[in-house]
Structures are given as structure tokens and as C-alpha cells.
Amino acid sequence: MSNLVQTITQSRIWRSFFRHGWPDNPLDRSLVMTSNIFFHLHPVKVNRKSLRATYTFGLGVMAVILFLELTLTGMLLMFYYAPTVERAYTNIVALQTQTPYGQLLRNLHRWGAHLMVLVVVLHMARVFYTGAYKPPREFNWVLGVGLLLLTLGASFTGYLLPWDQLSFWAITVGTSVAGYAPVLGSTAKAYLLGGPEVGQEALTRFYALHVMLIPLGIALITSVHIWRVRKDGGLAANDDR
Template sequence: MSESEMAPTNDSHRNRFFSKISLLVARWMIPTDDRGRIRMVVDSLILHLHPSKVPQSTLKWTYTWGLGGLSTLLMLILGVSGLILLNNYTPSAPQAYLDLLELRANVWFGEWVRNLHHWSANLLILVAVLHLVRVFLTGAYRPPRQLNWVIGWLMLLLIAAANFTGYLLPWDQLAYWAVTVGSSLIAYLPLVGEGLARLALGGTEVSTNTLQNFYALHISFIPLLIFALMSYHFWRVRKDGGLSIPKTSAAQEDGRMERVTTIPHLVQRELVFALVWVALLIFIAKLLPAPLEDIANPNLSPNPAKAPWYFMGFQELLLHFHPTLIVGLLPFLLSILVVSLPYWDNRFESVGVYFRSPKGKRLTQLAIGTALVVTPLWVIADEKWFSWVDWLPFLPQWITMGGLPFISILVFFLLADRAIERWFRASLEERVLFHAAFLLTAFVVLTVIGIFFRGHGMALVLPWQG
């Protein structure tokens, strides 16, 4: 060993010095009896959330990617920053907008708290969807976790609702017109749509009434419901036997699955992960201001008027299909599929294994690749050449823009299903994986097209052409 390695460095001296000082200060500030008690309180708080021991394999970072934990952290940040924002916000037009100008200009850290709330809310949508994707890819929705899968789905819908109601609160042009477009989607719901839209808006168009309705939902009902469901979600994770793990893992087959204590092994990892994310968010909120355009003007509609980014996939679909199909039938069928999934795709053997099998992984790649090519081609073809409405002008639109395209897409999926079953000898669970990967990728592509490739009058344009 070289001399320099043997000799203690200045840094290690300094570190030891600081840790001794902090220990002394802690000892001096907290009497011995209390230290034990505080430790007990903290430990028992942690052990209310976690079991005392967890399987070593579930600590692996690349299994959960910390996405459930990050959703929790973002919800907590939203709750706290939301409560702070309440201090300087009046839910009436135009005062709401003036309050935000005041917040930006004269309130200490006001803009920073708003940025934190804004970016955390947008990030939460992405992170919750990625958490859903991870749960799906590892088959963790299967029994006994089917109820948690449904609770998670409900929470995702509520997160979208929280984001949508929050979107209006700044009362600028962006908020006003995005919410006008977004709520016009609700009105397309068959039978109840118009009534529901009128109820949400508190009239026929977005107004101060809408602001007050959205505000009430945004700061009480929706977050309280999410926090209540979150507590149940955590409890169920424990009740369902902890995180899903591969049934076939050698250790489990031997009956000697290795477990480690939650404190410190899991808690230490969670703490570091949370601190890194808090630091990142603080940094983002400092660098990137949340958008604030001119004050809302009901007489000056921007062209194009777009919904919030997370609804752009639906807005893009509305350009191609009958609204009842997109706002009524599609969400209905999707919800039935999602909720019933754990009951008919329930093979226990592949739970905890990413992509089910090597073949499942290849099929997922194939589905993503196909969707990346087919979706933009289909959008262009439908815009330029394909038009049931022009070909069959004597038929009502619910057939030419609803029934006929719906049946053609169904036939496409049935043919694709037959093909992968025959050529790849894919099992039911691998076929489900293929279709889900295709649908999700197609929706992401539609969202990107809606956000970046739609210009004046919602015509297809290249992003740099405006």
C-alpha cells in the first residue's frame, strides 16, 4: 500500500470531525430517554407502512424502478405545495389571474412553489402511467393483486381529473381554451354528456362558475379521494403478500427465500431515492417557469385550440372517428378490458417476470415497432385519401365515421392476433402483451402527432412550420 493511501486525508479527518460534532449536538439536544422513544415512534411509523422483513429480490431497483414510491412522493409534494398556493389564490375571474401575477412578482418563493406544483402534477401523470406499465409488464395485476390493479386504475383517472381541474385555475388563455376543448369532449358522451358538461361547467360555457366548481373539486374532493385510495393501495400491497416476485426463482422453490430487515435495507434506499428526486424537482422548479399566458379572453379563440397534452391522443382520434365512438364506446370497452384482465389472463407462473418469456419480449418489440410505423401512416392516409364519408355520402355519419372504421380496426386486430398465434405459437398471455404494447404505443404516437404535428385548423404540419 502506498504512503498516500495509508495516510488519512483531510477529507476523512473533516468528516469524522463533523459526525462527532453532530452526534454531540444530537445527544445534547435530545435527552437519552427521548432518543429511544423517538426512534421507537419513527420505527413503528415505518413498520405501519412496511413489513419488518422483505424478500431481498424485491429490493432490486430494476424491478419496480421506484415508480410507485415516486408517485407517492409527487402526491405529497402536490398536497403541501397546493396548501401553500391556497394562501394567495382567489377562485374567481379575473382575480385568479391577478393573484398569480402578484404571486410571481411579490410573494417570496411564490413562483417557485407554483412551478413545483405545476411540474410535479405533469410528472405524476407520466410516472403513474409508467408504474401501470411496469405492473402490466411483470403480470403483477394477476390474483391476488387484482383489486389493487382496479384501485390503481381509479387513482389514475382521478389524477387526470386533478390535473384537468387544476389546469383552469390560472385563468389565462391557455387554461380557458384547453378546458373549453377538454369539456367539449365530455359533451359527446351519449345520453348523459350534455348534462354532465353543463353540470361541470356550471352553465353552457367556461365561466367563473366553472372556476369555482373546478376549484372545489381540485382542492378537496379529488385529492382527498386519491389520498384515501392511496392508503388502501399501500395496505393491499402488504395484504397481498408484498410485491410480486417470480414464482420460479430458485430460492423460492427451495422454500428459503432470502429476506432482509426493512430497517435499514429498504428504508435507506427509499430515503436516498426520495432525496435525489426532491433535489431534482427543486432544481427543475428553479429553472423552468410554469407557463402563464395573457388573461383568459372568451372572445379570442387561439387557432388551433388544443386540449391539455394528456388528452391530445383523444383529440387526435376525434379528427378521424365519430365522437360517440371515442368518448363513449372506447373508454367503456377499455375499462371493461382493464378491470376484467386479471380474471382471464391469470397464469400464475409468469408473475414477476418481465415480458412473461423471451418470446413475449420479442413480440413486444415487434408490436412497438409495428405501431410506430403503422400509426403515422394511417393518420396520413386517413387525412389525405381514406374517407368513408366521401365514398358513401348517403349513409349517416355514425356509420361512415363510427361503425365502418370500428369494424375495419377490429378486423385488423383479429388478423394480427391470428398471425402471431400461428407464426409465433404465442400463448394467450403473450398475445395480450402484443396487443397492449401495440395500443399503448399507438396512443403515444397519436398524442405526439396531436401536440407537435397539428397546426392552423388542426391541419397536419411539420412542427417547425408552426
């Protein structure tokens, strides 16, 4: 058995993929982090204080997890959904009644979205109350506020897609608020809806925003957000003495 393990881990194929040995010593534990694209945003060593559960409650990581799970379930939903006034609603009904695990898939995406909004808001409160926005992290706070607004935008644009009474009137109420803003308000509303009221043009635009533009924005800004956490010396918990 150990012979087999050794043969595999010393084969050229294995070694072409993992460029470090078994991580049971400081060097290989460092190399795990620096030579792996999924780990490389982490530092090689972390301060014990920043790992305290009652400091972060893991909220930032949870937001990333929920975003990834929403991306996954969202892509699966795209296989069953056409953003047209004629087909959107019947697609959802068919997904729920005829597709195996279709209802579960939609439930995961719906509740995941609500959870993500909640987790992102709580993450912001955590960062504020621990004073983690203070210099040198000012701009990362600004990026975080942008991510909160994008999260709300992602959830709001997704709300219209089932094209039922709930979505239609929620978006009608929501976008009418934008219309109250002087000068820019009516323009913003016109760009968002593509017409005087919620219809096919609005559905097309909300769909494009929901599956492409906003997720790309979140992915990009999240990358910068996490990168800056590293560049600014890790979590602010390290500063406390």
C-alpha cells in the same frame, strides 16, 4: 458526548415518543416498522427481489412523493389565490412578480403535476408488464386504474385555475369532449361546468374538486392501494422463482 446521548435517549420524554431502542438488532428493527405510523405500512422484512431497481424503477414510491410535494406546494399556493374570475389571473401574476419565490412555487406545482401524470402512467405500464396484476392482486389493479383517472382529474381541474387563455381554451376543448357522450354526456358536462360554458361556476367547481375532493380521494385510495400490496404478499417480484 455519549453520556449526553444516553441521557437524552433514556429520558422519559424521548422514550414516550420512540418505543424502541436503537435499531441495530432484529427486535428493534422490527419495532421501528411496527411502532411508527409512517413506517407501519412497510413489512418488517422484505424480499431482496422486490428491491431490485430494474424491477420497479421506484415508480410507485415516486408517485407518492410527487403527490405529497404537490399537496405541500398546493397548500402554499392557496395562500395567494382566490378562485374568482376577477381575481384568479391577477393573483397568479402578482404571485409570480411580487411574492418571493412565488414563480418558483408555481413552477414546482406545475412541473410536479406533469411529472406525476407521467410517473403514474409508467407505474401502470410497469405493473402490467411484470404481470403484477395477476391474482390475488386483481382488485388492487382496479384501484390503480381509479388512481390514474383521479390523477388525470386532479391535473385537468388544476389546469383551469390560472384563468389565462391557455387554461380557458384547454378546459373548453376538454369538456366539450364530454358533451359528445350520449345521454350522460351533457349531464356530466353541466355538472362539471355549472353552466353552458366555462365561467365563474366552472372555476368554483374545478377549484373545489382540485383542492379538496380529488386529493382526498387520491389519499384514501392510495392508502387502500398500499395496504393491499402488503395484504397480497408484498410485490409480485416475490412470486417469481
